[in-house]
Amino acid sequence: MRILTWNINGIRTIPQYHPWNGFKTQQARLDHLNADIVCFQEMKSSRKALTKDIAAPETYDAFISLPLKKSGYSGVATYTRRVPCKAEEGLTGLLDTKPPLTATERVSSHYPKDIPDLANLDSEGRAVTLDFGAFVLINVYAPNDGTETEDRIQFKIDYQKLLSERVRQLVEVEKREVIVLGDLNACAALIDHCEGPIMAKKLGLDPNSPDAESAFWAEKECRGWLHNWLVDAGGPFVDVVRQLHPDRKGMFTCWNTKISARESNYGTRIDYILVTPGLMPFVRGADIQADVKGSDHCPVYLDLDDAVMEGHATVESAPRLCAKYWDEYKQKSLGDFFGKKDAKPAPPKTPSQTQTPSTSQLSSSSQPLKPSTSLGSLTTSAKRKRAEPVPASTKKAKKGTIASFFTSNVPPLVAEPETEDEDYKLALALSQQPPSPSPAEKRSPSASRTKEKAQWNTLLARIPPPRCTVHDEPARELTTKQGTNKGKMFWICSRPVGPGYDRGREERRREDVNPEYRCDFFKWSNDVRREAMAKRESGDVES
Structure with missing residues (x-):
C-alpha cells in the first residue's frame, strides 16, 4: 500500500x-x-x-x-x-x-x-x-x-x-x-x-x-x-x-x-x-x-x-x-430528466393541416422574379402582400427548376465607351513616372536622411545585457510583480541562488558569502538603457 x-x-x-x-x-x-x-x-x-x-x-x-x-x-x-x-x-x-x-x-x-x-x-x-x-x-x-x-x-x-x-x-x-x-x-x-x-x-x-x-x-x-x-x-x-x-x-x-x-x-x-x-x-x-x-x-x-x-x-x-x-x-441533468418520460403520440393532423401546395401549383401561380439590382427592392418586395393566385391555364405548365427561378431573360449590361479627355490621360501618365533626381541627389545621398537613419538604428538597437560585478557574466532581466514598482524591469546576476548566495550586506555577512552562487548585482533596466545610449552617442559603442 x-x-x-x-x-x-x-x-x-x-x-x-x-x-x-x-x-x-x-x-x-x-x-x-x-x-x-x-x-x-x-x-x-x-x-x-x-x-x-x-x-x-x-x-x-x-x-x-x-x-x-x-x-x-x-x-x-x-x-x-x-x-x-x-x-x-x-x-x-x-x-x-x-x-x-x-x-x-x-x-x-x-x-x-x-x-x-x-x-x-x-x-x-x-x-x-x-x-x-x-x-x-x-x-x-x-x-x-x-x-x-x-x-x-x-x-x-x-x-x-x-x-x-x-x-x-x-x-x-x-x-x-x-x-x-x-x-x-x-x-x-x-x-x-x-x-x-x-x-x-x-x-x-x-x-x-x-x-x-x-x-x-x-x-x-x-x-x-x-x-x-x-x-x-x-x-x-x-x-x-x-x-x-x-x-x-x-x-x-x-x-x-x-x-x-x-x-x-x-x-x-x-x-x-x-x-x-x-x-x-x-x-x-x-x-x-x-x-x-x-x-x-x-x-x-x-x-x-x-x-x-x-x-x-x-x-x-x-x-x-x-x-x-x-x-x-x-442532481440529475435535464437530459436524464426528460429522457425517462415516455414520448406521447402526436395528435393526428386534420386534412387542412396536412394539405400543402405542390411545386407545379407554386410555379404556375406566380411569375418568375427578375433579379433586383438593389437591396432596397428586395426588402420592399418581401414586405408586399402576396398576390392572389392566378387561375391555372388549361395548358399543362412546364415544371420549373431552381436554376430557372434565378435565371431570366434579362439583357446583359453593355459597357459604355470611355469618354476621358486628353488632358486627364496626360496627367495620369505623368503621375506614374518617377520624379527626376536633382543634380545634388545624383552626386550623393542626403546627409539629413543618413543622420536620421543612424539615429533610428541607435534608438532601436538591442541593448546588450550588463555584466554582474563579481562574476563578470551577462545579467538576467526580470520584472517587478508587486509593490510601487510593479511592472518595472531590472537586471540581476544570472547565477542561481544557493547556500551562501549574496543577499546583501544587511542580510549576509561577507565571510558567509559563497561566490559560487548569485551575487548582489542589481540595476534598473531604464538605467542600463540610459548608460548604453550615452556610450553610443559618445562613440563608445558596445559590441
Missing part, C-alpha cells in the same frame, strides 16, 4: 504543468501518481468551484475540507482507493455535518477541549481525519507564519497545540496507531534547511554539534514543537523518511520558485510522513519525489506492507463525508 502526500499549491495550477497537462481528468492524474491514498494540501478552491471530475473521480473516494470563510485559500483533500471505516473533517469534532455525525460514525470519542477558540482553529480547512481500522490517517496543512504578524504566529502555535492534543488522545487514550502527514511548515533539524550550516556558523557554533541543533530549534517555536514530537525527543512519532535516509543532505521538499531556487536545490524539508512506532514493522520504503514538478513542493510517499490491514474489518460504502454524496453531484 502506497500513501502519498503533496502540497499542490492549487488544484487549478497542476494541469498547467507537464506531465499533468497531458491528462484530461483528475482520475488520470491520480492514477499517474500511482498511490492507493493521495493526500493534497493547499487545494485553494471553493466548494462551488470544484467540478465533479475533481471531487468525485470514478475509482477514488474523496474527502475534502475547505475554508469556511476565505475562498481560494488553504484546503486539503484525501483521495483513497481503500474505503475508510470512518471520516471526519477537521480535528475538533465541531465542524457541522448535516445531519450531525452519530457516535458510531465518529473517528474518536475524545476531542481537545482546553484550547481557546477551537472553532476558529478548525475553520480554515486544514485537516481531514480518516479511520482505516489499522491506523488513523490525518492529512494536515499547518499554518504558515511567513507573514510574521503576531496574530498569525499565535494562530500557528495554537493550531500545533490542537494537533498535538488530538494525536495524544488517539495514541494514549484510545491506543490507536496514527499517521500524520502533510505540509507541517516547519523543519525538524538543521539538515532540513538549506541555510542550516550558515545559521550555526553565524552563532559561532559547529553545524554538527548538539548546541547548533538546540539553537536551531529555539530560533522558531514551530521547529521545537516538531522536534519534540519525534521519538528521539520522547514524542509519539517516527520521521519515517529521515529514519530510512539518516545522513542524506539536500533532501528538500519545498523551494522558492520566485528566485528559481529549485534549480540549485536551495530549499527546505517541511513536508513529512510521521508514523507511530507500532507501524514501523510494516514500512517497506519511504522517500521524496523531487523530480515530480507542478508545484513549489514535491510529493513524499510511504510504502506499507499490505499485511498491516489484516485482521481489520472492511466496509463497502464510503462514509457520509465523502464528496460523491454532495447534493450538487446527486
